[in-house]
Amino acid sequence: QKEVEQNSGPLSVPEGAIASLNCTYSDRVSQSFFWYRQYSGKSPELIMSIYSNGDKEDGRFTAQLNKASQYVSLLIRDSQPSDSATYLCAPGSSGGSYIPTFGRGTSLIVHP
């Protein structure tokens, strides 16, 4: 059973700051990672996918993957109050059998 660890938070940052969300995982086979955003009372929404070591940027979001350290992070630049949500990390698979496992999520609060 894969283990996915996230700090539950809440992580509180001021508007305009950089929010840094972290995730560690136990499964060395995982080749891809996904970040989902979940607003209160809503379902998770896929916001970032990363498939290789290094950084992937998409607008204000940057995902960083370090497979050797089994660590993935999500940076949100110029944080906005609308970014306030729970962010879930989930390892993916490059193929074969895949049983999804989610972390418990990190609650982010961006205050004006």
Add this chain to the structure above:
Amino acid sequence: EAGVAQSPRYKIIEKRQSVAFWCNPISGHATLYWYQQILGQGPKLLIQFQNNGVVDDSQLPKDRFSAERLKGVDSTLKIQPAKLEDSAVYLCASSFAILQGYEQYFGPGTRLTVT
């Protein structure tokens, strides 16, 4: 492109009653997942289908939960009889293919309250 559809959105039942949830995945998505999400926790996989076959149901409480995906399209999750601890949001998700690394797209969920 239409998203994942779920119904009902809310359900309140008494313990020991039965309930059923329905899910229709995104067109063309072969993989369908049912999750249980308790407040403050991440989604917990209950069952995963690939077309109409079960890939994993190791965390499904089979004495009370059942699920089916006839014809490899929509799916139904049933609880009978319900317990108080089944109060949660039940999420359905679907994904397309291995090449996408199993990116999942979620429906709006069904909030179940067992009294």
